[in-house]
Amino acid sequence: MKGTYLKLAGAAVIAAVLGSGAAAQTVLRFSHTDNPGGSRQAAAEVFAQKVSEYTDNRYEVRIFPAGQLANDPKAIEQLILGGVDFTVSATGSYATHLSSLNLTAMPFLVDSYEQGWELYDNSAWLQGEFDKLPDVGFRVLSTWEAGFRSFTTNQPLATPADAAKMKMRVYPNDMIRWSMEAIGFQTVVMPITDVYLAIQQNTVNGQENPVDTINSLRFYEVAPHVTLTRHVYSPLPLTISEATWQKFSPEDQEAVKKAAAEAAAFSRDLVKNSVDQQIADMEAAGAKVSTPVIGPFRNAVASVYDKARGVYGSAEVDKILADAAAIREALPSK
Structure with a gap:
């Protein structure tokens, strides 16, 4: 009887609180x-x-x-x-x-x-x-x-010439795909949630993402060559x-x-x-981290700007390029 009373009293308190406007x-x-x-x-x-x-x-x-x-x-x-x-x-x-x-x-x-x-x-x-x-x-x-996108691959990637023998996972984005193909990769579109297993099974040879994502999703475990190209701000x-x-x-x-x-x-x-700490942690876990000579990668993707103009219009492309150029001039990187 006492337990029933307590339950009823508790219910009354809850009802009173709700009824009071909470x-x-x-x-x-x-x-x-x-x-x-x-x-x-x-x-x-x-x-x-x-x-x-x-x-x-x-x-x-x-x-x-x-x-x-x-x-x-x-x-x-x-x-x-x-x-x-x-x-x-x-x-x-x-x-x-x-x-x-x-x-x-x-x-x-x-x-x-x-x-x-x-x-x-x-x-x-x-x-x-x-x-x-x-x-x-x-x-x-x-x-x-998230940072700047770089590569994790299961084979070394020092120059665009190394890309010719690799399949690169990309997400559904034309610009990323065009850049990867300009570098020399074969591209495979798939969700990020499928990528770890796809690399493990050699369906693709690697992926590109910011270091924060590479570290969080542990892609370096299956694609230990981390190449810091910083090719896209993402x-x-x-x-x-x-x-x-x-x-x-x-x-x-x-x-x-x-x-x-x-x-x-x-x-x-x-x-x-x-x-910096994430890179150090990945290296401690066995990743092989390198910073390549960026010039060949910049040269490889130069055609992407003209391709973008052909698809999206010169006016739109030139607007964002002008904004970016003005920002780079105003805030030179250290």
Whole structure:
């Protein structure tokens, strides 16, 4: 009898609290493909904590790492459909839904993190393209960091001549594929969640991604030759489903934007300051890390700019190239 009384009393207390106006927490789903120990997960946790803090705990951002819900292309599709609320992925991954974003993956646009941050925060051309995305079904909240793309292969890669005998995994992005083919690789498109096994089974000889991703997903275990070409700056726009965004009050929209900006600052600082240690850790684990002479790789991809002009139009290509050139001049790399 006493146990029944306690249960009823507890239920009455809960009902009284709910009846007093306490709001039930709304769960928002955040999908990404980084492993739980990676920088994306760390920044996602900061973002989730800040969203809760700035909305008086009315929202819980529930994070699903390692492709639990979807690979990158599927997560972006789910954003549009409202199946997930947030994702974070390379800019080129979003180009399936706005093809001009392929141009951000043109090779050797910028040479330093600071130049890349300026490009993504203040390029008039790029901000104009981001402004088109709500009509597609999602919007950019901030840009997180991943770094510069480099290679991991199961054979040495010192010059473009070495690429001729290799199959290179690429994600669904024309610009990346054109650059890889210009260097000399045969290209194979596949989701990042399939890459480790594909290299292990020799379906492909390697992949290209920022050091942070190479380290997090442990690609150096199956492709131990890490070649630091830094051929593409590849940050990670954090995006929100437009359907989710429109459900927020103006105050909650500002709260989520503030949380996104603070998570971006955390991400940029974390990745930039972790690269040297990640390289050292990979070397300690057996990776063979090298920095090649970059000139032959730059020369190999020179044709990609003209190919881009033929597909996307000279005006669009020249706008982003001009923005990047002005940034490189204003912020020379050290």
